[in-house]
Amino acid sequence: MSRLLRSSVIPYLFLIVPLILYLIWVIGPMFYTFYLSFTDWDGVSTPHFIGWRNYQKLFADRVFYISLTNNLKWVISFITVPVVAGLALAIVLNRAIPGEKFFKASFYAPMVLALVVCGLIWGWMYHPAGGLINNVLRLLGISRGPGWLSDRGLALWAIIAVAIWRQVGYIMVLYLAGLKSIDPQLIDASRVDGANSWQTFWHVLLPLLAPVTVIVVVISIIDSLRAFDLVSVMTRGGPAYASSVLANFMYIEAFNNYKMGYGATIAVILFLISLVFIFIYLWRILQTEMEY
Amino acid sequence: MTAYFKSPWRVLVYILLLMATLLWLIPIFSALFTSVRTFDDILRYGFWSRPHELTLRNFQTAWERGGLSRYLPNSFIITIPSLTLTLFLSSLSAYALARFRFPGNRLIFFTYVGGMMLPFQVLLLPVFRLTDRLGLYDTYWGLIAFHTAFQLGFCTFLLRNYMRTVPGEILEAARIDGCSELRIWWQIMMPLTLPAIAAVATLEFTWIFNDYLWAIVLLRSDALKPVTAGLATLQGQYIMDWAVIVAGALLATVPTVIVFLFLQRYFIEGLTLGTGK
Secondary structure (H helix, E strand, C coil), X not given: CHHHHHHHXXXXXXXXXXXXXXXXXXXXXXXXXXXXXXXXXXXXCCCCECCCHHHHHHHCCHHHHHHHHHHHHHHHHHHHHHHHHHHHHHHHHCCCCCCHHHHHHHHHHHHHCCHHHHHHHHHHHCCCCCCXXXXXXXXXXXXXXXXXXXXXXXXXXXXXHHHHHHHHHHHXXXXXXXXXXXXXXXXXXXXXXXXXXXXXXXXXXXXXXXXXXXXXXXXXXXXXXXXXXXXXHHCCCCCCCCCXXXXXXXXXXXXXXXXXXXXXXXXXXXXXXXXXXXHHHHHHHHHHHHCC | CHHHHCCHHHHHHHXXXXXXXXXXXXXXXXXXXXXXXXXXXXXXXXXXCCCCCCCCHHHHHHHHCCCHHHHHHXXXXXXXXXXXXXXXXXXXXXXXXHHCCCCCHHHHHXXXXXXXXXXXXXXXXXXXXXXXXXXXXXXXXXXXXXXXXXXXXXXXXXXXXXXXXXXXXXXXXXHHCCCCHHHHHHHHHHHHHHHHHHHHHHHHHHHHHHCCHHHHHHCCCHHHCCHHHHHHHXXXXXXXXXXXXXXXXXXXXXXXXHHHHHHHHHHHHHHXXXXXX
Protein backbone atom coordinates (compact mmCIF):
# COMPACT_ATOMS: atom_id res chain seq x y z
CA MET A 1 0.00 0.00 0.00
CA SER A 2 2.58 2.50 1.06
CA ARG A 3 4.66 1.64 -1.99
CA LEU A 4 1.70 2.19 -4.30
CA LEU A 5 1.00 5.55 -2.71
CA ARG A 6 4.61 6.55 -3.04
CA SER A 7 4.76 5.74 -6.71
CA SER A 8 1.65 7.76 -7.38
CA VAL A 9 2.98 10.81 -5.58
CA ILE A 10 6.48 10.73 -7.03
CA PRO A 11 5.76 12.15 -10.51
CA TYR A 12 3.98 15.10 -8.94
CA LEU A 13 7.00 15.77 -6.76
CA PHE A 14 9.16 15.97 -9.87
CA LEU A 15 6.64 18.21 -11.57
CA ILE A 16 5.64 20.58 -8.84
CA VAL A 17 8.33 23.27 -9.05
CA PRO A 18 8.55 23.59 -12.84
CA LEU A 19 4.80 23.37 -13.24
CA ILE A 20 4.09 26.09 -10.69
CA LEU A 21 6.62 28.35 -12.41
CA TYR A 22 5.02 27.64 -15.75
CA LEU A 23 1.54 28.37 -14.45
CA ILE A 24 2.62 31.63 -12.84
CA TRP A 25 4.69 33.00 -15.71
CA VAL A 26 3.06 31.54 -18.81
CA ILE A 27 -0.39 30.02 -18.42
CA GLY A 28 -1.72 32.50 -15.86
CA PRO A 29 -0.58 35.55 -17.85
CA MET A 30 -2.21 34.12 -20.95
CA PHE A 31 -5.60 34.28 -19.28
CA TYR A 32 -4.85 37.57 -17.56
CA THR A 33 -4.40 39.21 -20.96
CA PHE A 34 -8.07 38.49 -21.67
CA TYR A 35 -9.03 40.29 -18.48
CA LEU A 36 -6.78 43.27 -19.26
CA SER A 37 -8.34 43.62 -22.70
CA PHE A 38 -11.60 44.59 -20.99
CA THR A 39 -9.98 47.32 -18.93
CA ASP A 40 -8.59 50.81 -19.39
CA TRP A 41 -5.27 49.94 -17.72
CA ASP A 42 -2.56 52.52 -18.38
CA GLY A 43 0.31 50.69 -16.73
CA VAL A 44 0.26 52.66 -13.50
CA SER A 45 -3.22 53.08 -12.00
CA THR A 46 -5.68 50.31 -11.16
CA PRO A 47 -7.39 48.83 -14.21
CA HIS A 48 -11.12 49.60 -14.55
CA PHE A 49 -13.52 47.31 -16.33
CA ILE A 50 -14.85 48.98 -19.47
CA GLY A 51 -16.58 46.11 -21.27
CA TRP A 52 -16.12 45.75 -24.99
CA ARG A 53 -14.99 49.31 -25.57
CA ASN A 54 -11.39 48.37 -26.51
CA TYR A 55 -12.70 45.87 -29.03
CA GLN A 56 -15.08 48.42 -30.58
CA LYS A 57 -12.22 50.85 -30.85
CA LEU A 58 -9.90 48.24 -32.32
CA PHE A 59 -12.32 47.19 -35.05
CA ALA A 60 -12.65 50.83 -36.06
CA ASP A 61 -8.89 51.43 -36.00
CA ARG A 62 -7.28 51.87 -39.41
CA VAL A 63 -3.85 50.87 -38.10
CA PHE A 64 -5.26 47.57 -36.91
CA TYR A 65 -6.32 46.65 -40.44
CA ILE A 66 -3.02 47.80 -41.91
CA SER A 67 -1.13 45.67 -39.40
CA LEU A 68 -3.39 42.69 -39.93
CA THR A 69 -2.94 42.90 -43.69
CA ASN A 70 0.82 43.20 -43.24
CA ASN A 71 0.84 40.11 -41.03
CA LEU A 72 -1.10 38.32 -43.74
CA LYS A 73 1.44 39.36 -46.37
CA TRP A 74 4.16 38.13 -44.04
CA VAL A 75 2.42 34.78 -43.56
CA ILE A 76 1.90 34.28 -47.28
CA SER A 77 5.53 35.13 -48.06
CA PHE A 78 6.70 32.86 -45.26
CA ILE A 79 4.77 29.77 -46.27
CA THR A 80 5.90 30.05 -49.87
CA VAL A 81 9.39 31.44 -50.51
CA PRO A 82 11.40 29.90 -47.63
CA VAL A 83 9.48 26.63 -47.83
CA VAL A 84 10.14 26.16 -51.54
CA ALA A 85 13.74 27.35 -51.24
CA GLY A 86 14.39 25.28 -48.12
CA LEU A 87 12.95 22.16 -49.71
CA ALA A 88 14.96 22.67 -52.90
CA LEU A 89 18.16 23.13 -50.93
CA ALA A 90 17.44 20.11 -48.77
CA ILE A 91 16.94 17.91 -51.80
CA VAL A 92 20.14 19.15 -53.45
CA LEU A 93 22.20 18.86 -50.26
CA ASN A 94 20.75 15.53 -49.19
CA ARG A 95 23.33 13.59 -51.17
CA ALA A 96 27.10 13.75 -50.93
CA ILE A 97 28.06 16.90 -52.78
CA PRO A 98 31.47 18.59 -52.89
CA GLY A 99 31.59 21.44 -50.40
CA GLU A 100 28.48 20.20 -48.59
CA LYS A 101 29.63 21.56 -45.24
CA PHE A 102 30.31 25.01 -46.62
CA PHE A 103 26.92 25.21 -48.32
CA LYS A 104 25.04 24.08 -45.26
CA ALA A 105 26.92 26.38 -42.91
CA SER A 106 26.27 29.35 -45.21
CA PHE A 107 22.53 28.85 -44.97
CA TYR A 108 22.60 28.02 -41.28
CA ALA A 109 24.64 31.10 -40.39
CA PRO A 110 21.81 33.69 -40.47
CA MET A 111 19.87 31.56 -37.96
CA VAL A 112 22.47 32.13 -35.26
CA LEU A 113 22.39 35.89 -35.66
CA ALA A 114 20.00 37.77 -33.41
CA LEU A 115 17.10 39.31 -35.31
CA VAL A 116 18.29 42.68 -34.04
CA VAL A 117 21.66 42.05 -35.62
CA CYS A 118 20.05 40.98 -38.91
CA GLY A 119 17.93 44.12 -38.82
CA LEU A 120 20.97 46.34 -38.37
CA ILE A 121 23.13 44.61 -40.97
CA TRP A 122 20.35 44.77 -43.54
CA GLY A 123 19.33 48.26 -42.47
CA TRP A 124 22.78 49.32 -43.57
CA MET A 125 22.50 47.41 -46.85
CA TYR A 126 19.24 49.27 -47.50
CA HIS A 127 20.82 52.66 -46.75
CA PRO A 128 19.77 54.95 -49.62
CA ALA A 129 23.17 56.53 -50.24
CA GLY A 130 25.88 54.29 -48.77
CA GLY A 131 24.19 50.90 -48.68
CA LEU A 132 25.31 47.94 -50.75
CA ILE A 133 22.06 47.46 -52.65
CA ASN A 134 21.80 50.94 -54.08
CA ASN A 135 25.51 50.88 -54.84
CA VAL A 136 24.99 47.73 -56.88
CA LEU A 137 22.08 49.41 -58.65
CA ARG A 138 24.37 52.32 -59.40
CA LEU A 139 26.84 49.96 -61.05
CA LEU A 140 23.93 48.73 -63.16
CA GLY A 141 23.16 52.29 -64.23
CA ILE A 142 20.34 53.13 -61.85
CA SER A 143 21.74 56.24 -60.26
CA ARG A 144 19.05 56.87 -57.68
CA GLY A 145 17.92 53.66 -56.02
CA PRO A 146 14.84 53.74 -53.81
CA GLY A 147 14.85 54.45 -50.08
CA TRP A 148 14.03 50.86 -49.26
CA LEU A 149 12.88 51.42 -45.71
CA SER A 150 11.38 54.89 -46.18
CA ASP A 151 9.18 54.02 -49.13
CA ARG A 152 5.61 53.12 -48.18
CA GLY A 153 5.29 50.46 -50.81
CA LEU A 154 8.68 48.84 -50.19
CA ALA A 155 9.35 48.99 -46.45
CA LEU A 156 7.37 45.91 -45.45
CA TRP A 157 8.75 43.79 -48.28
CA ALA A 158 12.27 44.92 -47.49
CA ILE A 159 11.77 43.66 -43.93
CA ILE A 160 10.15 40.40 -45.03
CA ALA A 161 13.17 39.79 -47.28
CA VAL A 162 15.38 39.82 -44.18
CA ALA A 163 13.08 37.42 -42.39
CA ILE A 164 13.18 35.09 -45.38
CA TRP A 165 16.96 35.30 -45.51
CA ARG A 166 17.03 34.04 -41.95
CA GLN A 167 14.29 31.45 -42.31
CA VAL A 168 15.49 29.43 -45.31
CA GLY A 169 18.23 27.61 -43.39
CA TYR A 170 15.76 26.55 -40.71
CA ILE A 171 13.31 25.11 -43.22
CA MET A 172 16.20 23.36 -44.94
CA VAL A 173 17.19 21.69 -41.65
CA LEU A 174 13.66 20.43 -41.11
CA TYR A 175 13.38 19.00 -44.63
CA LEU A 176 16.85 17.46 -44.44
CA ALA A 177 15.75 15.60 -41.33
CA GLY A 178 12.55 14.58 -43.10
CA LEU A 179 14.49 13.27 -46.09
CA LYS A 180 16.80 11.26 -43.85
CA SER A 181 13.85 9.37 -42.43
CA ILE A 182 12.61 8.35 -45.88
CA ASP A 183 13.50 4.83 -46.94
CA PRO A 184 15.76 5.19 -50.04
CA GLN A 185 14.27 1.96 -51.38
CA LEU A 186 11.00 3.78 -52.03
CA ILE A 187 12.82 6.24 -54.28
CA ASP A 188 14.74 3.46 -56.02
CA ALA A 189 11.53 1.52 -56.58
CA SER A 190 9.92 4.46 -58.33
CA ARG A 191 12.98 4.83 -60.52
CA VAL A 192 12.85 1.16 -61.42
CA ASP A 193 9.20 1.63 -62.36
CA GLY A 194 10.37 4.19 -64.91
CA ALA A 195 9.47 7.42 -63.15
CA ASN A 196 11.65 10.39 -64.05
CA SER A 197 13.13 12.73 -61.44
CA TRP A 198 10.22 15.12 -61.57
CA GLN A 199 7.61 12.36 -61.25
CA THR A 200 9.53 10.82 -58.37
CA PHE A 201 9.63 14.16 -56.62
CA TRP A 202 5.99 14.98 -57.23
CA HIS A 203 4.40 11.57 -56.63
CA VAL A 204 6.74 9.91 -54.15
CA LEU A 205 8.95 12.35 -52.30
CA LEU A 206 6.47 15.17 -51.73
CA PRO A 207 3.69 12.95 -50.35
CA LEU A 208 6.23 11.27 -48.06
CA LEU A 209 7.33 14.67 -46.83
CA ALA A 210 3.77 15.82 -46.18
CA PRO A 211 4.00 15.44 -42.38
CA VAL A 212 7.14 17.61 -42.35
CA THR A 213 5.42 20.15 -44.56
CA VAL A 214 2.50 20.45 -42.15
CA ILE A 215 4.88 21.22 -39.29
CA VAL A 216 6.93 23.58 -41.47
CA VAL A 217 3.84 25.54 -42.50
CA VAL A 218 2.49 25.77 -38.96
CA ILE A 219 5.85 26.92 -37.58
CA SER A 220 6.19 29.46 -40.39
CA ILE A 221 2.75 30.91 -39.65
CA ILE A 222 3.42 31.13 -35.92
CA ASP A 223 6.78 32.78 -36.61
CA SER A 224 5.17 35.34 -38.91
CA LEU A 225 2.58 36.22 -36.28
CA ARG A 226 5.33 36.68 -33.70
CA ALA A 227 7.30 39.00 -35.99
CA PHE A 228 8.47 41.99 -33.99
CA ASP A 229 12.23 42.50 -33.67
CA LEU A 230 12.99 43.27 -37.31
CA VAL A 231 10.18 45.79 -37.65
CA SER A 232 11.08 47.38 -34.34
CA VAL A 233 14.73 47.82 -35.27
CA MET A 234 14.35 48.69 -38.96
CA THR A 235 11.31 50.96 -39.26
CA ARG A 236 9.29 50.96 -36.04
CA GLY A 237 6.32 50.25 -38.27
CA GLY A 238 6.86 53.30 -40.42
CA PRO A 239 6.67 55.19 -42.65
CA ALA A 240 3.20 56.11 -41.39
CA TYR A 241 2.35 52.53 -40.27
CA ALA A 242 3.14 51.17 -43.74
CA SER A 243 5.25 48.35 -42.27
CA SER A 244 3.38 47.93 -39.00
CA VAL A 245 2.56 44.41 -37.85
CA LEU A 246 0.25 43.42 -34.99
CA ALA A 247 3.04 42.69 -32.53
CA ASN A 248 4.61 46.05 -33.19
CA PHE A 249 1.31 47.90 -33.14
CA MET A 250 0.58 46.32 -29.79
CA TYR A 251 3.97 47.25 -28.35
CA ILE A 252 3.65 50.88 -29.40
CA GLU A 253 0.10 51.24 -28.04
CA ALA A 254 1.05 49.63 -24.74
CA PHE A 255 4.50 50.97 -24.01
CA ASN A 256 4.73 54.22 -25.95
CA ASN A 257 1.13 55.40 -25.62
CA TYR A 258 0.47 53.72 -22.24
CA LYS A 259 -2.77 52.20 -23.53
CA MET A 260 -2.11 48.81 -21.99
CA GLY A 261 -5.74 47.69 -21.98
CA TYR A 262 -5.89 48.43 -25.68
CA GLY A 263 -2.58 46.66 -26.22
CA ALA A 264 -3.99 43.60 -24.46
CA THR A 265 -6.91 43.64 -26.89
CA ILE A 266 -4.52 43.47 -29.83
CA ALA A 267 -2.69 40.62 -28.09
CA VAL A 268 -5.95 38.72 -27.66
CA ILE A 269 -6.71 38.98 -31.37
CA LEU A 270 -3.19 37.80 -32.16
CA PHE A 271 -3.68 34.91 -29.78
CA LEU A 272 -7.01 33.88 -31.29
CA ILE A 273 -5.47 33.80 -34.76
CA SER A 274 -2.52 31.73 -33.50
CA LEU A 275 -4.79 29.36 -31.62
CA VAL A 276 -5.95 27.66 -34.80
CA PHE A 277 -2.38 26.82 -35.71
CA ILE A 278 -1.36 25.87 -32.20
CA PHE A 279 -4.17 23.32 -32.28
CA ILE A 280 -3.05 21.96 -35.64
CA TYR A 281 0.43 21.57 -34.18
CA LEU A 282 -0.85 19.87 -31.02
CA TRP A 283 -2.97 17.56 -33.15
CA ARG A 284 0.10 16.54 -35.16
CA ILE A 285 2.05 15.85 -31.97
CA LEU A 286 -0.87 13.83 -30.64
CA GLN A 287 -0.81 11.74 -33.80
CA THR A 288 2.88 10.92 -33.41
CA GLU A 289 2.11 10.09 -29.77
CA MET A 290 -0.44 7.51 -30.88
CA GLU A 291 2.15 5.76 -33.01
CA TYR A 292 4.17 4.81 -29.93
CA MET B 1 34.18 13.77 -55.35
CA THR B 2 33.76 13.95 -59.11
CA ALA B 3 31.17 11.19 -58.96
CA TYR B 4 28.65 13.88 -58.24
CA PHE B 5 29.05 15.60 -61.60
CA LYS B 6 27.91 12.66 -63.70
CA SER B 7 25.39 14.65 -65.72
CA PRO B 8 25.30 18.20 -67.15
CA TRP B 9 22.09 18.67 -65.19
CA ARG B 10 24.01 18.20 -61.94
CA VAL B 11 26.64 20.71 -63.03
CA LEU B 12 23.92 23.27 -63.64
CA VAL B 13 22.36 22.60 -60.24
CA TYR B 14 25.77 22.98 -58.66
CA ILE B 15 26.38 26.34 -60.30
CA LEU B 16 22.97 27.57 -59.17
CA LEU B 17 23.66 26.35 -55.66
CA LEU B 18 26.99 28.13 -55.61
CA MET B 19 25.38 31.37 -56.76
CA ALA B 20 22.60 31.12 -54.20
CA THR B 21 25.14 30.51 -51.45
CA LEU B 22 27.24 33.51 -52.41
CA LEU B 23 24.09 35.63 -52.56
CA TRP B 24 23.27 34.42 -49.06
CA LEU B 25 26.64 35.48 -47.73
CA ILE B 26 26.45 39.01 -49.15
CA PRO B 27 24.93 40.61 -46.01
CA ILE B 28 27.69 39.12 -43.89
CA PHE B 29 30.31 40.26 -46.37
CA SER B 30 28.73 43.71 -46.44
CA ALA B 31 28.91 43.93 -42.66
CA LEU B 32 32.52 42.73 -42.42
CA PHE B 33 33.67 45.00 -45.22
CA THR B 34 31.94 48.02 -43.65
CA SER B 35 33.14 47.42 -40.14
CA VAL B 36 36.84 47.82 -40.99
CA ARG B 37 36.40 51.11 -42.86
CA THR B 38 35.59 54.61 -41.78
CA PHE B 39 32.10 55.80 -42.59
CA ASP B 40 33.47 58.94 -44.26
CA ASP B 41 35.49 56.80 -46.58
CA ILE B 42 32.41 54.85 -47.68
CA LEU B 43 30.22 57.89 -48.19
CA ARG B 44 32.87 59.86 -50.02
CA TYR B 45 34.23 57.21 -52.35
CA GLY B 46 31.33 54.79 -52.54
CA PHE B 47 30.82 51.30 -51.17
CA TRP B 48 32.91 49.59 -53.82
CA SER B 49 35.93 51.84 -53.55
CA ARG B 50 39.17 50.35 -52.33
CA PRO B 51 39.36 51.26 -48.64
CA HIS B 52 41.83 54.07 -48.08
CA GLU B 53 42.44 52.87 -44.59
CA LEU B 54 41.66 49.66 -42.76
CA THR B 55 40.81 50.25 -39.14
CA LEU B 56 39.54 48.50 -36.04
CA ARG B 57 38.44 51.80 -34.56
CA ASN B 58 34.75 51.13 -35.20
CA PHE B 59 34.93 48.07 -32.98
CA GLN B 60 36.73 50.06 -30.34
CA THR B 61 34.13 52.83 -30.47
CA ALA B 62 31.24 50.38 -30.26
CA TRP B 63 32.93 48.55 -27.40
CA GLU B 64 33.91 51.55 -25.30
CA ARG B 65 31.71 54.52 -26.03
CA GLY B 66 28.87 52.49 -27.51
CA GLY B 67 28.65 50.51 -24.29
CA LEU B 68 29.11 46.99 -25.62
CA SER B 69 31.69 46.35 -22.91
CA ARG B 70 28.74 46.59 -20.53
CA TYR B 71 25.94 45.11 -22.65
CA LEU B 72 27.77 41.97 -23.65
CA PRO B 73 28.57 40.81 -20.09
CA ASN B 74 24.95 41.58 -19.18
CA SER B 75 23.82 39.14 -21.84
CA PHE B 76 25.81 36.41 -20.13
CA ILE B 77 24.55 37.40 -16.70
CA ILE B 78 21.02 36.90 -18.01
CA THR B 79 21.57 33.91 -20.28
CA ILE B 80 23.66 31.58 -18.09
CA PRO B 81 21.32 31.39 -15.06
CA SER B 82 18.23 31.20 -17.28
CA LEU B 83 19.74 28.39 -19.28
CA THR B 84 20.92 26.43 -16.25
CA LEU B 85 17.65 26.77 -14.37
CA THR B 86 15.42 25.93 -17.28
CA LEU B 87 17.48 22.85 -18.17
CA PHE B 88 17.49 21.65 -14.58
CA LEU B 89 13.77 22.16 -14.03
CA SER B 90 12.68 20.81 -17.41
CA SER B 91 14.73 17.67 -16.92
CA LEU B 92 12.72 17.07 -13.74
CA SER B 93 9.36 17.54 -15.39
CA ALA B 94 10.47 15.67 -18.50
CA TYR B 95 11.42 12.67 -16.38
CA ALA B 96 8.04 12.62 -14.67
CA LEU B 97 6.16 12.96 -17.96
CA ALA B 98 8.28 10.41 -19.80
CA ARG B 99 8.46 7.71 -17.19
CA PHE B 100 5.34 7.72 -15.05
CA ARG B 101 1.73 6.94 -15.75
CA PHE B 102 -0.50 9.22 -13.74
CA PRO B 103 -3.69 11.20 -14.21
CA GLY B 104 -2.99 14.49 -15.95
CA ASN B 105 0.20 13.37 -17.68
CA ARG B 106 -1.05 14.11 -21.21
CA LEU B 107 -2.75 17.31 -20.14
CA ILE B 108 0.41 18.68 -18.53
CA PHE B 109 2.50 17.63 -21.52
CA PHE B 110 0.18 19.40 -23.93
CA THR B 111 0.10 22.47 -21.73
CA TYR B 112 3.87 22.69 -22.11
CA VAL B 113 3.79 22.09 -25.85
CA GLY B 114 0.93 24.53 -26.44
CA GLY B 115 2.63 27.16 -24.30
CA MET B 116 5.83 27.01 -26.30
CA MET B 117 3.91 27.95 -29.44
CA LEU B 118 2.26 31.04 -27.92
CA PRO B 119 2.86 34.39 -29.54
CA PHE B 120 4.92 36.20 -26.90
CA GLN B 121 2.68 39.25 -27.13
CA VAL B 122 -0.08 37.43 -25.26
CA LEU B 123 2.15 37.29 -22.19
CA LEU B 124 3.78 40.67 -22.50
CA LEU B 125 1.54 42.90 -20.41
CA PRO B 126 0.66 40.47 -17.62
CA VAL B 127 4.31 39.48 -17.21
CA PHE B 128 5.26 43.15 -17.18
CA ARG B 129 2.70 43.70 -14.42
CA LEU B 130 3.80 40.59 -12.54
CA THR B 131 7.46 41.60 -12.44
CA ASP B 132 6.36 45.03 -11.27
CA ARG B 133 4.28 43.56 -8.45
CA LEU B 134 7.03 41.20 -7.38
CA GLY B 135 9.54 44.03 -7.33
CA LEU B 136 11.46 42.34 -10.13
CA TYR B 137 10.89 44.97 -12.80
CA ASP B 138 14.16 46.40 -14.06
CA THR B 139 16.27 43.67 -12.43
CA TYR B 140 18.16 40.78 -13.95
CA TRP B 141 16.00 38.38 -11.98
CA GLY B 142 12.72 39.39 -13.55
CA LEU B 143 14.09 38.59 -16.98
CA ILE B 144 15.79 35.41 -15.77
CA ALA B 145 12.59 34.19 -14.12
CA PHE B 146 10.58 34.73 -17.25
CA HIS B 147 13.09 33.10 -19.60
CA THR B 148 13.43 30.15 -17.25
CA ALA B 149 9.68 29.64 -17.08
CA PHE B 150 8.86 30.25 -20.73
CA GLN B 151 11.60 28.00 -22.09
CA LEU B 152 10.37 25.14 -19.88
CA GLY B 153 7.82 24.40 -22.58
CA PHE B 154 10.27 23.69 -25.35
CA CYS B 155 12.87 21.99 -23.14
CA THR B 156 10.37 19.72 -21.43
CA PHE B 157 8.90 18.77 -24.79
CA LEU B 158 12.24 17.76 -26.26
CA LEU B 159 13.73 16.10 -23.21
CA ARG B 160 10.57 14.17 -22.45
CA ASN B 161 10.46 12.77 -25.99
CA TYR B 162 14.09 11.78 -25.74
CA MET B 163 13.73 10.20 -22.28
CA ARG B 164 10.92 8.02 -23.60
CA THR B 165 13.39 6.31 -25.90
CA VAL B 166 15.61 5.11 -23.03
CA PRO B 167 15.04 1.36 -22.52
CA GLY B 168 12.92 0.73 -19.43
CA GLU B 169 14.94 -2.31 -18.28
CA ILE B 170 17.83 -0.10 -17.16
CA LEU B 171 15.58 1.92 -14.88
CA GLU B 172 13.71 -1.16 -13.69
CA ALA B 173 16.97 -2.84 -12.69
CA ALA B 174 17.96 0.17 -10.62
CA ARG B 175 14.52 0.28 -9.03
CA ILE B 176 14.75 -3.37 -7.98
CA ASP B 177 18.15 -2.62 -6.45
CA GLY B 178 16.32 -0.15 -4.22
CA CYS B 179 17.52 2.99 -5.91
CA SER B 180 15.44 6.08 -5.10
CA GLU B 181 13.67 7.84 -7.96
CA LEU B 182 15.74 10.94 -7.38
CA ARG B 183 18.93 8.94 -7.80
CA ILE B 184 17.59 7.14 -10.86
CA TRP B 185 16.82 10.52 -12.40
CA TRP B 186 20.20 12.00 -11.58
CA GLN B 187 22.55 9.06 -11.93
CA ILE B 188 20.93 7.04 -14.70
CA MET B 189 18.49 9.13 -16.68
CA MET B 190 20.48 12.33 -16.84
CA PRO B 191 23.72 10.79 -18.18
CA LEU B 192 21.70 8.92 -20.81
CA THR B 193 19.92 12.12 -21.81
CA LEU B 194 23.12 14.14 -22.24
CA PRO B 195 23.03 14.24 -26.07
CA ALA B 196 19.54 15.75 -25.99
CA ILE B 197 20.50 18.15 -23.21
CA ALA B 198 23.48 19.31 -25.25
CA ALA B 199 21.23 19.93 -28.26
CA VAL B 200 18.63 21.80 -26.24
CA ALA B 201 21.26 23.81 -24.39
CA THR B 202 22.95 24.97 -27.60
CA LEU B 203 19.67 26.09 -29.08
CA GLU B 204 18.40 27.72 -25.90
CA PHE B 205 21.65 29.58 -25.43
CA THR B 206 21.25 31.34 -28.77
CA TRP B 207 17.54 31.99 -28.24
CA ILE B 208 17.88 33.53 -24.81
CA PHE B 209 21.03 35.38 -25.80
CA ASN B 210 19.32 36.83 -28.87
CA ASP B 211 16.12 37.84 -27.13
CA TYR B 212 15.20 41.46 -27.65
CA LEU B 213 11.51 41.87 -26.89
CA TRP B 214 11.61 40.76 -23.25
CA ALA B 215 14.76 42.72 -22.58
CA ILE B 216 13.16 45.99 -23.64
CA VAL B 217 9.93 45.24 -21.79
CA LEU B 218 11.30 44.03 -18.46
CA LEU B 219 14.38 46.25 -18.19
CA ARG B 220 14.67 50.02 -18.21
CA SER B 221 18.13 50.84 -16.87
CA ASP B 222 20.82 51.12 -19.47
CA ALA B 223 23.27 49.49 -17.05
CA LEU B 224 21.32 46.21 -17.09
CA LYS B 225 20.57 45.90 -20.79
CA PRO B 226 21.73 42.83 -22.70
CA VAL B 227 23.48 43.30 -26.00
CA THR B 228 20.37 43.10 -28.20
CA ALA B 229 18.67 45.97 -26.41
CA GLY B 230 22.02 47.72 -26.19
CA LEU B 231 22.44 47.56 -29.96
CA ALA B 232 19.12 49.33 -30.41
CA THR B 233 20.40 52.09 -28.15
CA LEU B 234 23.67 52.18 -30.05
CA GLN B 235 21.73 52.51 -33.28
CA GLY B 236 19.99 55.63 -31.98
CA GLN B 237 23.28 57.07 -30.78
CA TYR B 238 25.35 56.51 -33.90
CA ILE B 239 22.67 56.89 -36.55
CA MET B 240 25.11 59.02 -38.54
CA ASP B 241 27.87 56.43 -38.39
CA TRP B 242 26.74 53.06 -39.69
CA ALA B 243 30.25 51.65 -39.58
CA VAL B 244 30.10 51.74 -35.78
CA ILE B 245 26.60 50.25 -35.68
CA VAL B 246 27.61 47.39 -37.95
CA ALA B 247 30.82 46.79 -36.00
CA GLY B 248 28.75 46.64 -32.82
CA ALA B 249 26.33 44.20 -34.41
CA LEU B 250 29.24 41.96 -35.38
CA LEU B 251 30.72 42.07 -31.89
CA ALA B 252 27.34 41.12 -30.46
CA THR B 253 27.23 37.94 -32.52
CA VAL B 254 30.65 36.64 -31.50
CA PRO B 255 29.38 34.49 -28.60
CA THR B 256 26.58 32.82 -30.56
CA VAL B 257 28.85 32.30 -33.55
CA ILE B 258 31.42 30.59 -31.33
CA VAL B 259 28.76 28.35 -29.86
CA PHE B 260 27.52 27.56 -33.34
CA LEU B 261 30.97 26.81 -34.73
CA PHE B 262 31.79 24.35 -31.99
CA LEU B 263 28.36 22.89 -31.42
CA GLN B 264 26.80 23.07 -34.87
CA ARG B 265 25.87 19.41 -34.77
CA TYR B 266 23.91 19.86 -31.54
CA PHE B 267 22.32 23.04 -32.77
CA ILE B 268 20.94 21.33 -35.85
CA GLU B 269 19.94 18.26 -33.88
CA GLY B 270 17.96 20.45 -31.49
CA LEU B 271 16.07 22.08 -34.32
CA THR B 272 15.04 18.78 -35.82
CA LEU B 273 14.15 17.23 -32.48
CA GLY B 274 11.75 20.11 -31.98
CA THR B 275 9.42 19.07 -34.73
CA GLY B 276 8.09 15.79 -33.53
CA LYS B 277 10.40 12.93 -34.19
